[in-house]
Amino acid sequence: MKRYDIVIIGAGPAGLAAAVAAFDDGARSILVLERDREAGGILNQCIHNGFGLHTFKEELTGPEYADRFVRQAGERGIECRLNTMVMDIGAEPGAAPDAHPMKYVTAMSREDGLYQVAARAVILAMGCRERPRGALNIPGYRPAGIYSAGTAQRLVNMEGYLPGKKVVILGSGDIGLIMARRMTLEGAKVQVVAELMPYSGGLKRNIVQCLDDYGIPLKLSHTVVDIQGKERVEGVTIARVDENRRPVAGTEETYECDTLLLSVGLIPENELSAGLGVELSPVTSGPVVNESLETNVEGVFACGNVLHVHDLVDFVSEEAALAGKNAVAYVRRLEAAEGGAGQAARDEAEGGAGQAARDEAEGGAGQAARDEAEGGSDSVEDAVKSADNESAVVEISPRSGVRYTVPSHIRMSHMQEEQVVRFRVGDVYKNCFIRAYLNGRQIVSRKRPVMAPGEMEQLKLKKGQLLEYMEPGTDSYCLEIKVEEK
């Protein structure tokens, strides 16, 4: 079986950025596996512009943004196997759980059939898929002409096939808005975009440039209550909803159309992660990760849309680069422990039952840590600092208005000088504050003129800031992050 230091699942922007960052950090044994016939992920069908303003300081289209990363990976000679579907990820059979077991990745391709590779570290970068149309809770027929917005995008932009001429769109997420414009440009008539919530889930810029530019009405607090037609969609009835999102009788309006597009949200694609025993968050449907973007399964990292749904690809790339670097650091730690050539490494090779493993369990202050300090420059610092609050763990607790955070906890021993915490809010807030409280004491307060569920927020935490509020002898902390009016 072929062995790699790092195997990355998915060659979308996340997988590619993780691979490039891992390479630039010194890793040479990297494999990227992608089920599609080309790398680039969902960006290949997002032909509109608006990508890369943060990363490249210019406005690129999706395929151009993807192309930059495909080139970067190519220039570095990173091995990327296309048309390869990863079927399963599992721990090395029979390995003791505390022995840093290899991960076995089972993949399938037409040329090579079913095969396995072994990896020290795995980076999950499988992206997300659209919520199924079951979300549409309407009794009756399911005539042809109902598509998810992403499927329609693929048909129009990749296959050159226009799925309909008169269109109603349910959901005002970005894909729905982008498709409203795209189908209009291709000669279709988009009658209306109906949104269940009182606000749009899409970016303002998309509302202006995709709807307003073409005079397409956006009806907030509206939903589809009836679909006409047996074989093919002939019309769609929408109605206003009350505060409890129930349709209000008497507000129905019927639009003649042959196509209904659903843009009702995205959901991280985590079947593989679940099979591996990765803990998933019920809020994001993505893995629960620590400050290093590592899941509860040691050596398994996650980034991009598989972790939580992003609206800006730039942040995907940034997050993925961090996952790539952390995977390298993880591999180095293992190597240092093994390559110390002393008793520590041998003990560890024997199943982690020796002094090294015990030392490490005690907080990395023993021989293993000293060996490590000699092996890698960044870990010297780690070993020195272990006196104070290095063993502390900070659980991040999303409160009032904050739906979730990534990461969900921070191990002080692994925290960088600055830690970015990303999150989404559950409602639209104006002139509010985002505040963080460590065991009840406010440590950060940031004013935000406006926050909306459609736009990911971030808060930067400084290590010094946290340490300042920590007390000797206390190892577990709770960091509450909340939205406050004043």
Add this chain to the structure above:
Amino acid sequence: MNKRQLICIGCPLGCQMEAEQNEGGEVVSVKGNTCPRGDAYARKELTCPTRIVTSTVRVEGGARHMVPVKTKEDVPKEKIFDCMEEIRRLAVTAPVAVGDVLLADVAGTGVALVATGNVAAG
């Protein structure tokens, strides 16, 4: 005086703005913006709104049927459908690479149409 409502797209704040135009179409005042970017956006948007047009072009003899394209720079907003008309009629032969100029001047705008994706011959 002619009053116009606009939403600034400069940042997520999305300021609601009201601009006044005189008979000559000149913008005489902009209100509601939080920063100067809003003012600049409103003046440009009311006097000469422009957009990048993105679409796809048919490819012959390629591994894929379509290649994504964009106008290399902004084109006047009222020219969008003229651009689309030309783009729809166009067909190119593979291979095509990112940055290839497919039309030197789309719909008399003076702006080139370039490929934004790669299609290998196949």
